[in-house]
Amino acid sequence: xxxxxxxxxxxxxxxxxxxxxxxxxxxxxxxxxxxxxxxxxxxxxxxxxxxxxxxxxxxxxxxxxxxxxxxxxxxxxxxxxxxxxxxxxxxxxxxxxxxxxxxxxxxxxxxxxxxxxxxxxxxxxxxxxxxxxxxxxxxxxxxxxxxxx
Amino acid sequence: xxxxxxxxxxxxxxxxxxxxxxxxxxxxxxxxxxxxxxxxxxxxxxxxxxxxxxxxxxxxxxxxxxxxxxxxxxxxxxxxxxxxxxxxxxxxxxxxxxxxxxxxxxxxxxxxxxxxxxxxxxxxxxxxxxxxxxxxxxxxxxxxxxxxx
DNA sequence: GCTTCAAATGCAACTTTATTGCATGACCGA
DNA sequence: TCGGTCATGCAATAAAGTTGCATTTGAAGC
Numbered sequence: 246x247x248x249x250x251x252x253x254x255x256x257x258x259x260x261x262x263x264x265x266x267x268x269x270x271x272x273x274x275x276x277x278x279x280x281x282x283x284x285x286x287x288x289x290x291x292x293x294x295x296x297x298x299x300x301x302x303x304x305x306x307x308x309x310x311x312x313x314x315x316x317x318x319x320x321x322x323x324x325x326x327x328x329x330x331x332x333x334x335x336x337x338x339x340x341x342x343x344x345x346x347x348x349x350x351x352x353x354x355x356x357x358x359x360x361x362x363x364x365x366x367x368x369x370x371x372x373x374x375x376x377x378x379x380x381x382x383x384x385x386x387x388x389x390x391x392x393x394x
Numbered sequence: 395x396x397x398x399x400x401x402x403x404x405x406x407x408x409x410x411x412x413x414x415x416x417x418x419x420x421x422x423x424x425x426x427x428x429x430x431x432x433x434x435x436x437x438x439x440x441x442x443x444x445x446x447x448x449x450x451x452x453x454x455x456x457x458x459x460x461x462x463x464x465x466x467x468x469x470x471x472x473x474x475x476x477x478x479x480x481x482x483x484x485x486x487x488x489x490x491x492x493x494x495x496x497x498x499x500x501x502x503x504x505x506x507x508x509x510x511x512x513x514x515x516x517x518x519x520x521x522x523x524x525x526x527x528x529x530x531x532x533x534x535x536x537x538x539x540x541x542x543x
Numbered sequence: 544g545c546t547t548c549a550a551a552t553g554c555a556a557c558t559t560t561a562t563t564g565c566a567t568g569a570c571c572g573a
Numbered sequence: 574t575c576g577g578t579c580a581t582g583c584a585a586t587a588a589a590g591t592t593g594c595a596t597t598t599g600a601a602g603c
Contacts, residue, residue: 318467357508368532377524383517
């Protein structure tokens with residue numbers, strides 16, 4: 246739950262019309278402590294008010310394009326979505342459990358990434374850096390050990 | 395082109411039968427200086443000898459499972475594949491151009507990632523860390539600037 | 544050299560996730 | 574009140590990967 250972000254402001258600051266659907270999508274993402282899949286976002290928003298899943302995809306695309314939301318790769322085929330770094334949120338790595346498919350946020354300082362050499366040497370334009378840790382979460386570890394025996 | 399890797403050895407060391415198709419897939423990946431999509435791998439191998447695209451996917455799955463090849467997320471929906479870190483290859487970040495879709499390898503030292511804090515604190519199991527830089531490559535930058543004007 | 548068997552491969556079909564095309568609705572400004 | 578633009582709904586489509594089943598291939602044993 247982010248209590249610092251005013252989602253309406255985030256939208257208008259990004260030059261976007263703050264429609265009800267958009268607000269609900271942003272709230273679903275912002276109120277979650279971990280990135281969500283498009284399906285989970287759709288389920289969350291649809292629980293409050295009917296919305297077409299195509300609309301969810303369109304809204305997510307728009308929010309990503311305008312830098313309000315980050316589209317995060319998982320080890321699978323679906324993307325997850327989280328609030329993009331802003332004044333209240335630092336960029337941070339994510340952990341993706343290859344067993345249960347859940348993704349969580351890692352503290353920024355848990356993986357120190359020094360990007361200075363890259364900025365000095367890279368001839369193109371850098372837009373964002375995604376750091377993802379794949380493994381097995383602590384909930385799945387016991388099951389993982391079990392299934393190997 | 396990696397001249398240090400004996401692909402047949404890589405396969406047998408991983409406990410896999412070194413079939414002709416698997417060798418060709420591994421050669422396609424190992425001979426490339428950048429990660430390849432499944433389609434590109436299929437095209438490369440099919441240029442030498444007919445192979446079904448389902449077989450390419452199956453071989454890639456097997457190679458990933460056995461730690462011979464890395465499945466790398468792109469910003470898009472397709473995965474790219476590169477040799478997994480081994481005695482001759484350090485783990486390294488990748489750059490993905492959001493304009494042309496090409497991915498290239500970055501020098502390990504261009505992005506220093508300090509994972510010590512994570513290893514100390516993370517309660518689950520860490521299998522791999524993927525670092526991807528998204529942006530616009532130097533070839534696309536002029537076009538990108540043009541299309542904005 | 545033949546037989547057997549298990550794994551690899553081919554093929555058609557399917558699934559998952561996301562996207563597109565077109566129509567309609569909603570809202571705002573004149 | 575009307576017109577226009579953007580947002581949204583719906584059906585259909587596309588891209589990428591997976592599954593089920595049959596066949597092929599290659600190695601081992603006799």
